[in-house]
Amino acid sequence: MIPVFLCRFLAGVLLLAGLLTALPPERAAAQDAGAMQISWEVRNRFRLFREERDFLLHVENARNRSILAAEQSLELQSEGRGWARNMVNRLCIDLQGRVNQPCTRDNTKENYLTPIDHPVTVRLAGAVPVGATCAWSFDDGDGPQQSTFDCAEPINLRVRYGKQTVASVDVSSGSDPTQRVQTEIQVRDIFVAGLGDSIASGEGNPDRPLALSDEGFCFRSYLGTAGAQYYRPSRAGFKGGRACEAPDTLANWQRYSALWFNSPCHRSLYSYQARTALALAVRYTHVAVTFLPLACTGASISDGLLGSQRARECPPGKTGVCNISVNAQVAELREALTAARKRQPERTLDLVLLSVGANDVYFSGLVADVIVETATERAIFRRSGVMASVDDSRDALARELPQNFVKLREALKPLVGGDLSHVVYVSYANPALADGGVPCRGGRAGFDIHPSFNADPQRLARVSTFVDTEFLPQLKGLATCTRGALCRDPEADRMTFVDSHQAAFADHGFCAHSGNDPEFDRTCFAENGQSFNPDIVSAASQPMLCGRGASEFRAYLPRARWIRDANDSYFAAMTYPQGLPAASQPTDIHDATWGVLSAVYGGAVHPSAEGHAAMADAALPAASAVLGLDAAPPGVTRGLLAPLLPGARQ
Numbered sequence: 001m002i003p004v005f006l007c008r009f010l011a012g013v014l015l016l017a018g019l020l021t022a023l024p025p026e027r028a029a030a031q032d033a034g035a036m037q038i039s040w041e042v043r044n045r046f047r048l049f050r051e052e053r054d055f056l057l058h059v060e061n062a063r064n065r066s067i068l069a070a071e072q073s074l075e076l077q078s079e080g081r082g083w084a085r086n087m088v089n090r091l092c093i094d095l096q097g098r099v100n101q102p103c104t105r106d107n108t109k110e111n112y113l114t115p116i117d118h119p120v121t122v123r124l125a126g127a128v129p130v131g132a133t134c135a136w137s138f139d140d141g142d143g144p145q146q147s148t149f150d151c152a153e154p155i156n157l158r159v160r161y162g163k164q165t166v167a168s169v170d171v172s173s174g175s176d177p178t179q180r181v182q183t184e185i186q187v188r189d190i191f192v193a194g195l196g197d198s199i200a201s202g203e204g205n206p207d208r209p210l211a212l213s214d215e216g217f218c219f220r221s222y223l224g225t226a227g228a229q230y231y232r233p234s235r236a237g238f239k240g241g242r243a244c245e246a247p248d249t250l251a252n253w254q255r256y257s258a259l260w261f262n263s264p265c266h267r268s269l270y271s272y273q274a275r276t277a278l279a280l281a282v283r284y285t286h287v288a289v290t291f292l293p294l295a296c297t298g299a300s301i302s303d304g305l306l307g308s309q310r311a312r313e314c315p316p317g318k319t320g321v322c323n324i325s326v327n328a329q330v331a332e333l334r335e336a337l338t339a340a341r342k343r344q345p346e347r348t349l350d351l352v353l354l355s356v357g358a359n360d361v362y363f364s365g366l367v368a369d370v371i372v373e374t375a376t377e378r379a380i381f382r383r384s385g386v387m388a389s390v391d392d393s394r395d396a397l398a399r400e401l402p403q404n405f406v407k408l409r410e411a412l413k414p415l416v417g418g419d420l421s422h423v424v425y426v427s428y429a430n431p432a433l434a435d436g437g438v439p440c441r442g443g444r445a446g447f448d449i450h451p452s453f454n455a456d457p458q459r460l461a462r463v464s465t466f467v468d469t470e471f472l473p474q475l476k477g478l479a480t481c482t483r484g485a486l487c488r489d490p491e492a493d494r495m496t497f498v499d500s501h502q503a504a505f506a507d508h509g510f511c512a513h514s515g516n517d518p519e520f521d522r523t524c525f526a527e528n529g530q531s532f533n534p535d536i537v538s539a540a541s542q543p544m545l546c547g548r549g550a551s552e553f554r555a556y557l558p559r560a561r562w563i564r565d566a567n568d569s570y571f572a573a574m575t576y577p578q579g580l581p582a583a584s585q586p587t588d589i590h591d592a593t594w595g596v597l598s599a600v601y602g603g604a605v606h607p608s609a610e611g612h613a614a615m616a617d618a619a620l621p622a623a624s625a626v627l628g629l630d631a632a633p634p635g636v637t638r639g640l641l642a643p644l645l646p647g648a649r650q
Helices: 006-024 025-034 054-062 068-076 248-256 272-283 329-345 363-371 376-382 391-400 401-416 455-479 517-523 566-572 590-599 609-627
Strands: 037-043 103-105 108-110 117-125 135-137 144-150 155-161 165-172 179-185 188-196 212-220 229-235 287-292 351-355 423-424 494-499 637-640
Touching: 025 135, 037 165, 037 179, 037 455, 054 068, 054 272, 068 248, 068 272, 117 135, 117 165, 135 155, 144 155, 179 329, 188 272, 188 329, 212 590, 229 566, 272 287, 272 351, 272 609, 329 401, 329 590, 351 401, 351 609, 363 455, 391 401, 401 455, 423 609, 455 494
Parallel strands: 188 287, 188 351, 351 423, 423 494
Antiparallel strands: 037 117, 103 108, 117 155, 135 144, 135 165, 165 179, 179 637, 212 229
16 A cells, blocks of 8 residues: 555646646746756866866857957956966967867866866755755766755766766755756767968967067168168067167077967967867857867968978077078878777767968968068069069969868868868958948058058059959859869869958058057057157167157957057067078078068958957857757756655665
8 A cells, every 4th residue: 555645745746736737838948947956067168278277268158249349348357468368388289389288177077179077066956945954976887976955066077988878866855855956977089180371370379478678789781871860669578789889699689479279370369270279168058168279470372381391480488590490380280180989989079270372372471562661671572572463363362272272171181080060160351441341541650660661552452453353252162162263073172161251350450540559559550650769869768759659559458440550569569570681681680581571470451359359250150060060959857756665775
């Protein structure tokens, strides 16, 4: 005979079930939404970060914000000094570009490319009775782990990679019947690689920008006479010779450089590739993201992706002439994937973020042709091959780039399982547009960091038109197997293409200005192109005509321009051209070549951190779709447990 109290309990359960069935659909849904359920999320799920506090800073600033809005919030919080300035020393990849194996993340050693487990936090959510006790059980097939806590307490544990863990909890509250809730936990670790050129690497945005001195530093010009000297702001901390007649060593000068998380390639945490991978981790709580950044400034398809290339500058601590080269990105990726599969045969490359092609059509040469005005410098640059015309670029666009894309496809297909839709190609934006697409008018504004610079209006207009009407459309065709692109199998060879950010950039080219721009910019970067003191005597102690110190400049504050001009490039990075061939190396740190290249090598005519955030906003939906991350999560099982009979065991 069934005891009376059990009959009453079962009757109550049946009555409750009938009432729930009779509820209108919206009332039933509301009832279900308020029911207890197990929620879980992966901790510190952007695995490049060694410390969870760095990830949580981004989580907090991303709440109900776009990536761009989050970047602007972080810029204001850091007072323009940049959020990455300290994080750059807390990564699972060192400053030489080497993956730390193992990497100690939050006091636990992990294999970066092939994790064996992931940290997760589990909570009981919903209508949890106050003071209830939770008996937890986690079973990944090797036997359950059990523990009992107050239901208000979260549970931290590590779950096995590639295995499902069944989580269940028995909730007890006074005389109420015990309720059991159950779900499945399985972390998806997404392997994302970043490939490409300076736009992909984050050029223009050092993780720790240069600290400038309020005093001047002398550069020579190519004329070589005593009067052919000029002063620009020096590096803070540099105590050596600042006059052109007082040379100093490169090693002494380089101790005060800007810092990148990879100096040879000018890789930056501000790059759209890093921001897209980070945004995936922030948005999707049930994944972990393993990001492998390989993009390198100066890369073309032949020299950079498929072959080696020269480094931009020596890693910190190196001295002398920089003869190091950077390995081919595809070879590096292939080697990393092979090593990972030796440990985990099922490990796959889930996503490739890619931007490349500009250097294949000599885009930096186009920039030099636009901004270098004086005859001496133009002649020298033409002879050295660093200046190109629109006709040169047009010829390369028609002849070389299509064939290079064929080679790139063949190299990438085996790495992504033959399906190039997993390559998300993020296109460039026209850097010379403002006011809704009006071409910048040119002039010295933003380019007066060097006496020979002056953005010629006619040449600028020709380049802007070429970019809009020829280069960008052709790139889209090459990536998507349209416009006659050479694709053996258009369905399998078509990359996922992103260019929705281009409309936003039409308001934010290098000539864009706003009354909300930083006060230093509005006061000291003159629109007439006369920002710097031309008198070499007084400029030695006060190089800015505005009377303010260059140390007040902040590289990471919100601005109307999302494209770094030459002044920005110098003030943020002031890069010494160590990556040049030995024959082109400057003779000393006051050399005329150094004067020119220090103004552009750090990222002139490249997106700012805000620009990269806007690009990441465009790339994120495409990446999420390719990865299928918006699919419905697994269901939750819940129910009432029958009370234990006297003497019975659970």
